[in-house]
Amino acid sequence: MTDPCYEVRPIGWISSVLTDRSAAPRQPEENAPAARVVFHPAALPAAADLRVGDDVVLLTWLHQSRRDVLSVHPRGDTSRPQQGVFSTRSPDRPNPIGLHTVTITEVSADGITVRHLEAIDGTPVLDIKPVR
Amino acid sequence: MTDPCYEVRPIGWISSVLTDRSAAPRQPEENAPAARVVFHPAALPAAADLRVGDDVVLLTWLHQSRRDVLSVHPRGDTSRPQQGVFSTRSPDRPNPIGLHTVTITEVSADGITVRHLEAIDGTPVLDIKPVR
Numbered sequence: 001m002t003d004p005c006y007e008v009r010p011i012g013w014i015s016s017v018l019t020d021r022s023a024a025p026r027q028p029e030e031n032a033p034a035a036r037v038v039f040h041p042a043a044l045p046a047a048a049d050l051r052v053g054d055d056v057v058l059l060t061w062l063h064q065s066r067r068d069v070l071s072v073h074p075r076g077d078t079s080r081p082q083q084g085v086f087s088t089r090s091p092d093r094p095n096p097i098g099l100h101t102v103t104i105t106e107v108s109a110d111g112i113t114v115r116h117l118e119a120i121d122g123t124p125v126l127d128i129k130p131v132r
Numbered sequence: 133m134t135d136p137c138y139e140v141r142p143i144g145w146i147s148s149v150l151t152d153r154s155a156a157p158r159q160p161e162e163n164a165p166a167a168r169v170v171f172h173p174a175a176l177p178a179a180a181d182l183r184v185g186d187d188v189v190l191l192t193w194l195h196q197s198r199r200d201v202l203s204v205h206p207r208g209d210t211s212r213p214q215q216g217v218f219s220t221r222s223p224d225r226p227n228p229i230g231l232h233t234v235t236i237t238e239v240s241a242d243g244i245t246v247r248h249l250e251a252i253d254g255t256p257v258l259d260i261k262p263v264r
Contacts, residue, residue: 009136
């Protein structure tokens with residue numbers, strides 16, 4: 001795909017004990033550990049009103065994903081037919097943006113801690129929004 | 133913010149009767165019209181398994197937003213104190229990615245129709261994911 005493109009820039013990065021995509025749970029319910037979001041210093045004013053207990057959506061850039069994949073076997077199960085990636089949660093997709101609904105458990109000067117996050121260490125964070 | 137950046141490319145565009153940001157409802161519940169997502173031809177295989185009745189999250193690029201805004205008055209109400217944008221749904225934010233939970237009401241060869249979408253005509257679409 002050519003045509004227009006836009007630049008996204010990390011507002012922070014994930015710090016996690018998960019260091020390897022193959023070890024990351026496929027769904028957050030499956031024993032994902034707590035993790036931190038460490039903010040880019042320039043983004044700190046945007047995070048000033050995040051509080052312990054807030055339910056938020058983290059948008060991440062799944063930097064180890066393949067962007068040329070348009071169809072996958074759901075959950076990597078080759079016995080199931082391939083599906084277009086827009087019908088799946090595959091990290092491999094044209095714009096590999098991850099959505100993670102999490103609860104904030106701690107707020108510190110440079111970041112937040114959240115519960116049950118399946119993203120790996122070093123994953124760029126693009127945005128944080130309140131859950132409606 | 134400088135540092136690393138990543139390129140996102142539209143997988144489609146919104147076609148809507150909403151043509152003006154100031155006319156767009158602030159929340160989708162507030163009388164947003166139906167709209168279409170017209171796919172980039174190269175992205176069509178990724179959309180092949182979307183079906184009428186599916187509940188999906190559209191990720192859009194809010195192309196008319198300001199990216200240098202880190203704090204806003206919630207819902208534009210200047211009587212309320214400013215908040216960091218990560219605690220709000222303001223379209224003005226460092227990476228102006230919109231999240232829209234919608235139901236697919238029609239599928240055609242080149243796109244889909246969805247119910248109640250507050251994005252304006254011409255908005256780039258970055259991704260579509262199933263609602264968990």
